[in-house]
Amino acid sequence: MVCGQESWLALAERAADLAWPTRPRTWRDLPRRLRGTGIEVLRLTTAAVIAWLIAVQITGAVLDLTSALTALLVLQASAYSTVRMGLLRVGAVLTGVLVAVAFSTLAGLTWWSLGAVIAASLLLAKVFRLGAQALEVPISAMLILGVVSPDLAAEARVVHTLVGAAVGVLFNVVAPTAVPIRSASSQVVRVAYAAAECLDGAARSLAAGQVRRRDLAGWADQARAVFGLVASASAAVSHVREARKLNPRALGTRHVEPVLRSGLDRLEGCVLAIRALFVVILQELPDEQELPDEPPGAGRRADRPGSPAYDEEARQAFAVVLNDIADCLRAFGQLVRAEAERDQEEAERALAASLEILRETRAILAELLISRPSADPGLWLLRGSILAAVEQVLLELDLERRARQREEWQQRSALTLPLLTGLPVLPQRILRGR
Structure with missing residues (x-):
């Protein structure tokens, strides 16, 4: 019984090593190892909430989440990037958000407006030569298209977008992500x-x-x-x-x-x-396929x-x-x-x-x-x-x-x-x- 338990424990430890090779070996090390994840979660959450609070104070639109989502997209886009790549990704996010704001103002969310948003986003990505970041434009546009309030003025939506982008960029400067x-x-x-x-x-x-x-x-x-x-x-x-x-x-x-x-x-x-x-x-x-009764020297070794x-x-x-x-x-x-x-x-x-x-x-x-x-x-x-x-x-x-x-x-x-x-x-x- 004891041998069986030891074999199961050894098997579980090997599985844990494969799933998490650098896992902490003691409970005391666990908080230190999870600290980086907690800091990153706090950073993203704080940026999104601050962006929404600022946009609400400026426009009074409580139900629109464009600012919070834009801040998250900007932070995610430039978190682990070089400066040039970060600028390209922020530009891709802003392009997609503005395209979505424009179409949601005109027609809201319908099958044809969704298709138009995707097509327009991809075309603008080609025009602006965003390269590998081209797909971030329609992705950002679709996310924004689903959260904007249909009865909000276009000017307020643009303000929400710009506030979210500004907060995201500011957080990358003031509270940048850690070197991984x-x-x-x-x-x-x-x-x-x-x-x-x-x-x-x-x-x-x-x-x-x-x-x-x-x-x-x-x-x-x-x-x-x-x-x-x-x-x-x-x-x-x-x-x-x-x-x-x-x-x-x-x-x-x-x-x-x-x-x-x-x-x-x-x-x-x-x-x-x-x-x-x-x-x-x-x-x-x-x-x-060699036969087991082959004599030595006949190819069998x-x-x-x-x-x-x-x-x-x-x-x-x-x-x-x-x-x-x-x-x-x-x-x-x-x-x-x-x-x-x-x-x-x-x-x-x-x-x-x-x-x-x-x-x-x-x-x-x-x-x-x-x-x-x-x-x-x-x-x-x-x-x-x-x-x-x-x-x-x-x-x-x-x-x-x-x-x-x-x-x-x-x-x-x-x-x-x-x-x-x-x-x-x-x-x-x-x-x-x-």
Whole structure:
């Protein structure tokens, strides 16, 4: 009964790691991790309410929500954008809102006015050369078309629109959004955990019994799928760099994009080594249709001593090594996140312990493979490829190499001046918000 509960707990923890790789490990850490979300919700809510209150004071139109919705659209459009992209998005929102105001004044919401609003918005987006932001014009127009009051004067609707846009732009200057460091570091950790999960599955299959071609093909496909997460994480890391430009919240914060980028590069190198390892072993396996009673030397390779695919001792040792590599990948992902938040001491100790265990199990596997005699050149190549792949992972995750990179990054970061030197210094409590 106890063993069953432990297996269920382990399964639940793995599922939680996949769903939220950077989840807090204690209840005490939960408020700190949710603080950024709470601040952003408060920021958007406050802007919308203030825009509505100002518009009501100017026009007296209590039932019209154009100002609140426009403020939300402007804030959303330019929250995580460079200055040029932010201006384009704000222009797209305003164009859509004004088109909707004009059509709602003339005809209200009907099937033909809806179609006309969409067509006019798309045409204006082409005229103003909004490019990738073209679809924001009809989207904004449709949202506004559904909330404006039909009996409100056109002048009041324009005032509501302008008030909402002004409040949205003002909030982006006075209370700008935080640089998305935590989001980017979470994407990097997600890559590490996805690669580790792939290795965990392979280790479980190896420990359970002789593997087949379809098993290895599945592992190779999982490793290849991790590269999609690498691309997403790379975009998130690049977004950190872009979000710092002309952002007052970047004052007083470190430029962490280099440490996230280098950590992601190390993980990508590990995934390449892992996938190459699976491909090499896949080439060593016989086809599924080969008969089990084929004599040795007739194409069947199930009797090859020392092969991690067949030999019992080698297979068990290889499974342990894959498990240890998975632990190292998870520890390295946590280290990268901790480095971005200036709290890497504990993460470094955890990674050092995992790497030491991996070195020990790799030595055991190497001794086991090399000590087995074989006249088969292909098997020697297989053994060497396995050990080389593990060595590549150890090289990519080496702590001394990582410490040198971090020292160089910190020296460059100390010499980098913020772009917005003329802006007033905000309170440190705000600047440290993520």
